[in-house]
Amino acid sequence: MAPSTIDLFAFGEDRLLELTAQHPTPFFAYDLPAARERFRRLRAVLPARVRLAYAVKSNPGLPLLETFAAEGAWFDCASAGEVSAVLAAGGTGSGMVFAGPAKSERDLQAALFAGARVQVDGIEDVQRLHTLHAGPEPLRVSVRVNPASGVSEAAAIIGGGGPSAFGVDEEVVDEFLAQAAAYDRVRVSGLQVFAASNELDAGRLLDNHRTALRIGRRLHETHGIELDLVDVGGGLGVRYAAAQPSLDVRALGAGLGRVLEENEWFTGELLLEPGRWLSAPTGVYCARVVRTKVSRGERFVMLEGGINHLLRPLLTGQSFPTLAVRPGVGVIGGRSASGVGGDLVPTTLAGPLCTSLDRVGTGDLPADLRPGDVVVLGQAGAYASTQAMTHFLSHQPPEQVWVDGAGAATGRAVQLSGSPA
Numbered sequence: 530m531a532p533s534t535i536d537l538f539a540f541g542e543d544r545l546l547e548l549t550a551q552h553p554t555p556f557f558a559y560d561l562p563a564a565r566e567r568f569r570r571l572r573a574v575l576p577a578r579v580r581l582a583y584a585v586k587s588n589p590g591l592p593l594l595e596t597f598a599a600e601g602a603w604f605d606c607a608s609a610g611e612v613s614a615v616l617a618a619g620g621t622g623s624g625m626v627f628a629g630p631a632k633s634e635r636d637l638q639a640a641l642f643a644g645a646r647v648q649v650d651g652i653e654d655v656q657r658l659h660t661l662h663a664g665p666e667p668l669r670v671s672v673r674v675n676p677a678s679g680v681s682e683a684a685a686i687i688g689g690g691g692p693s694a695f696g697v698d699e700e701v702v703d704e705f706l707a708q709a710a711a712y713d714r715v716r717v718s719g720l721q722v723f724a725a726s727n728e729l730d731a732g733r734l735l736d737n738h739r740t741a742l743r744i745g746r747r748l749h750e751t752h753g754i755e756l757d758l759v760d761v762g763g764g765l766g767v768r769y770a771a772a773q774p775s776l777d778v779r780a781l782g783a784g785l786g787r788v789l790e791e792n793e794w795f796t797g798e799l800l801l802e803p804g805r806w807l808s809a810p811t812g813v814y815c816a817r818v819v820r821t822k823v824s825r826g827e828r829f830v831m832l833e834g835g836i837n838h839l840l841r842p843l844l845t846g847q848s849f850p851t852l853a854v855r856p857g858v859g860v861i862g863g864r865s866a867s868g869v870g871g872d873l874v875p876t877t878l879a880g881p882l883c884t885s886l887d888r889v890g891t892g893d894l895p896a897d898l899r900p901g902d903v904v905v906l907g908q909a910g911a912y913a914s915t916q917a918m919t920h921f922l923s924h925q926p927p928e929q930v931w932v933d934g935a936g937a938a939t940g941r942a943v944q945l946s947g948s949p950a
């Protein structure tokens with residue numbers, strides 16, 4: 530197998546073989562030391578004035594949250610449940626932002642109780658916080674602004690420039706601030722602008738960050754707001770195919786330094802809140818082949834799990850990278866290191882659910898794939914397990930396996946043989 534392909538998988542061939550031998554499929558397995566290493570790698574290239582928050586929605590697994598909390602991460606939460614998970618993992622409210630286009634009263638109360646920085650998406654959030662906030666000082670909040678233009682994306686789930694359920698449209702932000710001024714127990718002192726998703730080009734992310742600072746300058750100069758926090762969101766992309774380039778995080782860090790220098794008026798902190806970049810490469814999904822067939826010229830492989838375990842390919846049209854493991858043998862397929870198996874053939878992956886929607890992507894898989902072989906999907910640490918339709922058709926949810934090769938983190942982590950002590 531070409532190194533660039535195996536790079537898309539959290540574990541090397543030996544460990545994949547070991548994991549699939551040890552654990553009943555289907556399961557997700559996550560590499561906690563890899564998560565720690567990614568956090569440190571990103572932290573190291575960011576200027577000191579840039580805070581790093583982990584977007585919990587990408588993977589809310591407790592061992593992962595504990596790993597990031599131990600590294601001093603901030604957290605981006607979007608529900609009362611995520612707030613509780615972060616607190617349970619050792620995170621604190623002073624390092625937490627809270628976002629969402631339709632926050633319930635329970636959500637707002639959880640965020641206030643924790644002491645998180647709430648990002649308001651409209652005047653209704655301000656009104657409700659004015660009522661709920663009991664402290665002597667006005668509650669500092671950030672306003673999420675939906676920019677008039679944004680970075681486009683290949684697989685758009687959140688974007689900028691168009692109509693959006695998120696935030697206050699840039700065109701009406703003056704009106705919003707005039708209304709918000711009437712609620713004296715709430716003070717807008719921060720800004721969030723986030724208009725990218727899975728972006729692999731550092732320059733395009735930086736364009737988005739410049740847009741945020743341009744809007745911030747307007748808030749500062751027109752409304753006299755001393756911004757203490759400008760949150761530029763996440764959107765840092767990962768490769769889902771070997772041919773894609775990797776995001777140059779060093780260039781992103783250096784660019785953020787320049788963005789800060791260009792904006793002397795801004796003396797607060799910048800917040801970056803990636804989810805996918807930190808968590809996707811730490812996870813794999815492993816499911817056994819139940820049967821294979823060719824239907825009118827198209828090759829199908831039916832797996833134990835489908836959109837009840839992974840929904841993202843159906844939502845975005847983008848597949849997870851695939852490889853196949855034969856128990857007791859190794860990675861199989863034309864490009865495998867072990868060289869077992871024949872040619873790779875284009876394959877549609879389907880699941881066990883009785884609906885034609887149950888497709889979990891496509892991939893080139895060995896022609897001789899057979900029942901009992903395990904298909905492994907890479908980059909499955911983000912927007913996978915908890916983004917799926919878990920309860921549809923009442924199958925068992927997949928097991929979550931947390932591998933801590935450094936032996937450091939939690940009792941729930943699995944130590945693989947041969948892991949460094």
Ligand SMILES: Cc1ncc(COP(=O)(O)O)c(C=O)c1O
Pocket residue numbers: 584586587605628687723725726727762763764765802803804805806
């Ligand atoms: C407010 C907010 N911050 C951060 C993220 C994380 O985005 P990504 O996983 O693309 O980095 C999201 C994703 O939807 C988001 O809504």
